[in-house]
Amino acid sequence: MAEAVDRMEVLDEYRAILSGETRRVDVPAVESELTQLWKAAAEDTLEGQPVVRACVLNLVGYAQGDDVAQHINEVISQVSARHPSRSIIIVADPRAKSAGLRASISAHCQIPLAGGRQVCSEQITLHASGAAVDEVHGTVLPLLVPGLPVFLWWHDEPPPDNHLFQELLDSCDHLVIDSADFAPERTAALLTDLQRITQESDIALSDLNWSRLTHWRELVAQFFDASPGRQYLDRLDAVNVEIASIHGKQPDLTEGLLLIGWLASRLGWVLEEGALRPRLDAMSFKLKSGAGSVTVKLTPDPHHPGEGLHSLSLRAADGAVFAISRKADDETCGVVSAELPEGSGYSRVVQMDLPSEATLLSDELDSSGHDAAFEETLAQAVRFMDGGQ
Amino acid sequence: MTIEETVENPLRVGLRSQRTPEPNTLIIFGASGDLTQRKLVPALYDLSLEGLLPGGFSVVGMARRPKTHSEFRSEMKGAVAQHSRTKSLQPSAWDAFAANIYYCQAEFNDPGGYIQLASMLQKIESETGCHNRLYYLATPPRYYSEIAKRLGEAGLTASDDGWTRIIVEKPFGRDLASAAELNRTLLSVFSEDQVYRIDHYLGKDTVQNILVFRFANGIFEPIWDRRYIDHVQITMAESIGIEGRGGYYERAGVIRDIIQNHALQLLSLAAMEPPATFEPDAVRDEKVKVLRAVRPIPPEDAQESTVRGQYGPGVISGQRVAGYREEDRVEADSATETYLALRLFIDNWRWAGVPFYIRSGKRLPKRVTEIAIIFRQPPLALFPTTDGSRIEPNVLSITIQPDEGISLNFGSKVPGPGAALRIRPVEMDFRYGTSFGVAAPDAYERLLLDSMLGDATLFTRRDEVEAAWAFVNPITDGWTNPEPPSFPNYEAGTWGPDEADEFIQRDGRKWRRL
Numbered sequence A: 001m002a003e004a005v006d007r008m009e010v011l012d013e014y015r016a017i018l019s020g021e022t023r024r025v026d027v028p029a030v031e032s033e034l035t036q037l038w039k040a041a042a043e044d045t046l047e048g049q050p051v052v053r054a055c056v057l058n059l060v061g062y063a064q065g066d067d068v069a070q071h072i073n074e075v076i077s078q079v080s081a082r083h084p085s086r087s088i089i090i091v092a093d094p095r096a097k098s099a100g101l102r103a104s105i106s107a108h109c110q111i112p113l114a115g116g117r118q119v120c121s122e123q124i125t126l127h128a129s130g131a132a133v134d135e136v137h138g139t140v141l142p143l144l145v146p147g148l149p150v151f152l153w154w155h156d157e158p159p160p161d162n163h164l165f166q167e168l169l170d171s172c173d174h175l176v177i178d179s180a181d182f183a184p185e186r187t188a189a190l191l192t193d194l195q196r197i198t199q200e201s202d203i204a205l206s207d208l209n210w211s212r213l214t215h216w217r218e219l220v221a222q223f224f225d226a227s228p229g230r231q232y233l234d235r236l237d238a239v240n241v242e243i244a245s246i247h248g249k250q251p252d253l254t255e256g257l258l259l260i261g262w263l264a265s266r267l268g269w270v271l272e273e274g275a276l277r278p279r280l281d282a283m284s285f286k287l288k289s290g291a292g293s294v295t296v297k298l299t300p301d302p303h304h305p306g307e308g309l310h311s312l313s314l315r316a317a318d319g320a321v322f323a324i325s326r327k328a329d330d331e332t333c334g335v336v337s338a339e340l341p342e343g344s345g346y347s348r349v350v351q352m353d354l355p356s357e358a359t360l361l362s363d364e365l366d367s368s369g370h371d372a373a374f375e376e377t378l379a380q381a382v383r384f385m386d387g388g389q
Numbered sequence B: 001m002t003i004e005e006t007v008e009n010p011l012r013v014g015l016r017s018q019r020t021p022e023p024n025t026l027i028i029f030g031a032s033g034d035l036t037q038r039k040l041v042p043a044l045y046d047l048s049l050e051g052l053l054p055g056g057f058s059v060v061g062m063a064r065r066p067k068t069h070s071e072f073r074s075e076m077k078g079a080v081a082q083h084s085r086t087k088s089l090q091p092s093a094w095d096a097f098a099a100n101i102y103y104c105q106a107e108f109n110d111p112g113g114y115i116q117l118a119s120m121l122q123k124i125e126s127e128t129g130c131h132n133r134l135y136y137l138a139t140p141p142r143y144y145s146e147i148a149k150r151l152g153e154a155g156l157t158a159s160d161d162g163w164t165r166i167i168v169e170k171p172f173g174r175d176l177a178s179a180a181e182l183n184r185t186l187l188s189v190f191s192e193d194q195v196y197r198i199d200h201y202l203g204k205d206t207v208q209n210i211l212v213f214r215f216a217n218g219i220f221e222p223i224w225d226r227r228y229i230d231h232v233q234i235t236m237a238e239s240i241g242i243e244g245r246g247g248y249y250e251r252a253g254v255i256r257d258i259i260q261n262h263a264l265q266l267l268s269l270a271a272m273e274p275p276a277t278f279e280p281d282a283v284r285d286e287k288v289k290v291l292r293a294v295r296p297i298p299p300e301d302a303q304e305s306t307v308r309g310q311y312g313p314g315v316i317s318g319q320r321v322a323g324y325r326e327e328d329r330v331e332a333d334s335a336t337e338t339y340l341a342l343r344l345f346i347d348n349w350r351w352a353g354v355p356f357y358i359r360s361g362k363r364l365p366k367r368v369t370e371i372a373i374i375f376r377q378p379p380l381a382l383f384p385t386t387d388g389s390r391i392e393p394n395v396l397s398i399t400i401q402p403d404e405g406i407s408l409n410f411g412s413k414v415p416g417p418g419a420a421l422r423i424r425p426v427e428m429d430f431r432y433g434t435s436f437g438v439a440a441p442d443a444y445e446r447l448l449l450d451s452m453l454g455d456a457t458l459f460t461r462r463d464e465v466e467a468a469w470a471f472v473n474p475i476t477d478g479w480t481n482p483e484p485p486s487f488p489n490y491e492a493g494t495w496g497p498d499e500a501d502e503f504i505q506r507d508g509r510k511w512r513r514l
C-alpha cells in the first residue's frame, strides 16, 4: 500500500515536469533523473496516449543572467516542435563572488498534429556562478547525447579567448550567433575572429543575421533566373540599401553589409584598397566589377517604422531597376518590382513577415554543415567593415 | 568544377530553391469549376504570396458563362479567402495578384473562343515579353479532346520563343481504349514532353518520401525483395462517402477512382528498382517497368481475384450516414463498387511469388493510406511461446496519411525470469510530424510549380497510364458478365465486406488492423 502511494507521488511529480514545471536535481544525478522521468512517462497510462521522447540534436545555449536565460528558454520551447532536442542551457553569472553550480530539469511538450501523440524534448538548466562558470563544460560534455549534432547557441558577443567558450567550441559542430546583437564598433573584430574559427576548424558558423536575409536573397535571385532579367546581372552598377532599427537599437549596417557582401562574393565584385573609410552610420563606396564599377550606398533610416533591412534597389547601366521594399503601411508585405528599358516590367506583392528569433534559429538548426555562400559573404562583409585592410 | 558553373544564376548558390519558373500565363479551362475554386486558384495565390511565382505571371480563366474580368476576380477572391492555406487574405497581396487575372468567355467547341484567347495572350505577352503558356484542363473529361484539338487548329500549341505545356486532370480515360484515344488526340497536337498528366497523389510530400526512404537509407534495399518479404498490403481507406459526386462515381467506382491511378502509383513506388538518376524519365522508366511486370488478371479470374463491396447505411464517428444507393444521383439498384480488394503478383526477379494485396474503399472507419511490408518469419522457431502461438512477423509500415510516418514492429522479450521466453511485438515509430513539425505544402502547389519549371517527374507518362489501364481493363471486363455481388454488402463505418476477410484468409494471411 505504502509502495503504491509512493509510486503515485513519483508519478505526480513527473507529470508536473511534463506539463512545464522545473525540478531541481543534484548535478551528478541529472542523467539518472531524466531516465526516471521518461520511464515514469512511459508507464503512465492514466492519460491515455503515452508521451514520446524525441531527440534529433543537442542544443547548448549560453546566457548571461536570468532574463536572457528566460528568453532562450522561450525560443527553444518554440523550436522544439520542429527540432526536438536535448537542450542544455547554461545560465552564467561570472561576476558572482562565490562559485556555485545548480541543475534543474524540465521538458517542452507539444502535440505536433491534432489528435497525435504528445512529443517531449528535455531540457537541462545549469546555473553557474563565479569561478564555476569557467568549468561548467565539464558538466555539459557528459550530458550530450552521443551521435547527434551539437549546436552551441551563444546568446551574447562571443569572447574568443574565453576558456568556457573555447572548451565548448571543441565539442560542437555548429556555432550559432546573432551579429545584430553585437556592439557596432566591435562587429568587425568579432566577425573576423569567428571567420578564423570556421577556417581553422570543422565548426560551421550560423549567424541569425544572415538567416534574416534568406528571403531577401531568394527574391533578389528571382530577378535574374531567366531572361529578360538575367542579361542585366553582369551589368549592375548601383546598389542602394536602406535599414531601419533592429531590436529597438540604432540602425546597424551589418545586415546591409552582409547583403552587399553576398552580392559581391557571388558576382565577383571587389573592394579596392583604400576605397572605403569604414563608418558606423551611412556608408557609400565603390566596388570593381567585371563591367566597370558598382556604387554602393547604405543609408540608415531610424524613423522607418520597420525593423532591419527595409529596401534594396539594384540598377543596371542601361536603366533597368530591380527593387524590393517593405510596404510602409503593412510590414508583413513587400513590393517586388522590375523596370526594364524595353518597356516591360512588373510589380508584385509578396509576404515578407519579419522572422521571429525562433524561426531564424529553426532555419539554422536545419543546416547540416558549412554554408559556403555565407562564409564567402562574411569574408567580403568583414572587408567592408574594416576598410579593406 | 566550381559550384557556380553548375547553376546558371550565381545568386542561387546555397539557396534552397534552385530557380523560379520563367514568366508565364496559366490558362485554366473550366475556370468557374469546383477544382479551380477549391484547389487551383488558392494554390496559385499561396505560391505567389511565398514569392515562388515569377514576376510577369498571369492567369486566364475560360468558361461558358458570361462575366467581366472584375466579376471573375471577385469570384476568385471569395474562393481564395475560403480555401487558401494561409490564414487570412492579405488585401494588398491579393490586389497585386488579381491585377493579372483575366476571364475569357467561350464555349469549348467554338473556334471563335480560341481566336479571342489568342488575342488576349498576345496582349498579355506583349507586356511581359515572354511567350510561355501552360494550359490546365479543369473541365469535365469529355471536353479534354475537344479543347486539345481546338488549340491545335488555332495554332496555340506552340509559340515561337517560349514553351507551351498542357496539364490534364484525372480521370484520364475510363478504360484502355479511351485512354489510348485521348493520348492519340493529345499527341496529335502536342508532343509527349508538353503533356503533364496529373495524379495529385504524387504531389504529396510523403509519397515522394517513399523513394527517399527506400533509396537514401542503405539498410532497407538489401531486404526489399522476395527472400525477406512475405507479402505487401496497400490500404487506401476513406471515411467520407462520395460527397455529392454521384454522377461521376456511378461511372467510375473505386477501381477507376483510386485503383487505376493512385493505388497503382503507390505500388510502382514501393516495388520499383532504383532509378539510375532522379531525372523525370529515369524515374518513370522504372515505374512503368513495374506496371508491365504485374501479372494480368484475365476476365475469367476477375471474380476470384477481387472482392467488390458497396456500403449500406451505417454509423461513422457517431453520425448516421446514408448508404451508397441513397446518395444523390445514384441508381437505387446501382452495381457500382465503393470497395475493392485484390491480389496481384509482380513477375520479376525481385518480387516473384510475393503477393501484393490492395484494398480501398469509401465509408470505411477511418481515413488512412498505408503501405505495409510484412516480412517472413525467421526460418526456425527458436523461442517457443508459452501458448504455442507463432511470433508475430516483422512489419514495416509506411503511412502516407493522415499521420505520415514509418514504423517497424519487432519481437522483444518481456522482462522477467522463466524458462519459457515471453515475446511481445513492440513498435518503433517515426512520425514526420514529430521530428519535423511543419505543415507540408499542398500537392497542387507543388505540381503547378513543377509543371511551370518543366519538371515532369511527378506526372504520369503516356506508357504509364496505358499500362495501368491495361491491368485494370480485363478486371472490369470480367465483372460485366456474371451477376454483381448482392449489394450493399458492408455497413458504412466497417472495414468492408466479410468476403474481403475470407479472401485474404484463404492465403493464410489477414488484413492489418488499422
Ligand SMILES: NC(=O)c1ccc[n+]([C@@H]2O[C@H](COP(=O)([O-])OP(=O)(O)OC[C@H]3O[C@@H](n4cnc5c(N)ncnc54)[C@H](OP(=O)(O)O)[C@@H]3O)[C@@H](O)[C@H]2O)c1
Pocket: B029, B030, B031, B032, B033, B034, B035, B036, B038, B062, B063, B064, B065, B106, B107, B108, B109, B137, B138, B139, B140, B141, B169, B170, B171
Ligand atoms: N473537384 C475536384 O475536387 C476534383 C478533384 C480531382 C480531379 N478533378 C477533375 O477536374 C476536372 C474538373 O472538375 P470540377 O469538379 O472542377 O468540374 P466542374 O465543377 O463541373 O466545372 C466545370 C467547368 O467547366 C466549364 N464548362 C463546362 N462545359 C463547358 C462548355 N461546353 N464550354 C465552356 N465551359 C464549360 C464550366 O463553366 P461554367 O460554369 O461557365 O458552365 C466550369 O467552369 C474534372 O475532370 C474532374 O474529374 C476534380
